[in-house]
Amino acid sequence: MTSPSDAITRTVTPEALAEAVVLARSNQGVVYRLDAxxxxxxxKAAAGRGPLRAVNRHALRREYQAYQRLAGLAGMPKCHGLIENRWLVLDFVPGEPFRRARPVPEFFDDLLETIRAMHARGVAHGDLKRKSNLVVDVSGRPVLLDFGAATLHRPGRHPVNHRLFEFMRRTDLNAWVKLKYGGYSGVSEADRALLQRSWLERMLSRVRG
Structure with missing residues (x-):
């Protein structure tokens, strides 16, 4: 397992986080920016109290496991470890949020390569349609963030897990198509071969309008 350095462990404290810049908030947790x-x-710290915090800490551990599998893979922030089972420590990634960026055409080829490499390591992101989970770094390449909803493929005979992983794998590829085209119309024949929307995705799209 990855262990944070002593310098990082000394930096990440409740007192430091109380003074830190908040990068993002969600029902699952709060993401702070710190200088070490x-x-x-x-x-990233788990949010909530009591049972809710316990659930969110479990999700944080799963997210840490995802980053362990993805260690060294291009397009992923470096993970320094999980401190005291409550603070997930990553490198801050400078760049532009995908929502505001103007990526070059090669960006989407790089993103697809990253997604496929991620799947090959047994991780499906599951929430790539959320544009806040994608950053264009200073070199113009994609970086994936927030693996709180990730599904990890379990080796051996685990049919339920394998079905869920396959569903989430397809969801990631569908998200890539949507990110590239801004929707599901005008998709090239080659890219349409990647598109396998489930009835659930179609239903949710109708509900959301």
Missing amino acids: GGRQLAV
Whole structure:
């Protein structure tokens, strides 16, 4: 397992987080930006109290496991570890949120390659349609964030897990098509071969309008 360095462990404290810049908030957790001796960190802490916090900490552990599988893979922030089972420590990724960026055409080829490499390591993101989970880094390449909804493929005989992983794998590829085209119309024949929307996705799209 990845263990944070002593410098990082000393930096990530309740007192430091109380003074830190908040990058994002959700029902699952809060993401802070911290400086560790010149190294910029993104620290995710589980939100809520009592049973809700316990559930969110479990999700944080699963997210940590996802980052462990993805260690060294291009397009992923470096993970420094999980401190005291409550703070997930990552490198802060400078760049532009996908929602505001103007990516070059090659960006989507790089993104598809990253998604496929992620799946090959047994991780399906599950929430790539949310544009806030995608950053265009300073070199113009994609970086995937927030694996709180990730599904990890379990080796061996686990049919329910394998079905869920396959569903989420398809969901990631569908999300890639939607991100590239801004929807599901005008999709090229080659890219349409990747599109396998389930009845559930179609129903949710109708509900959301």
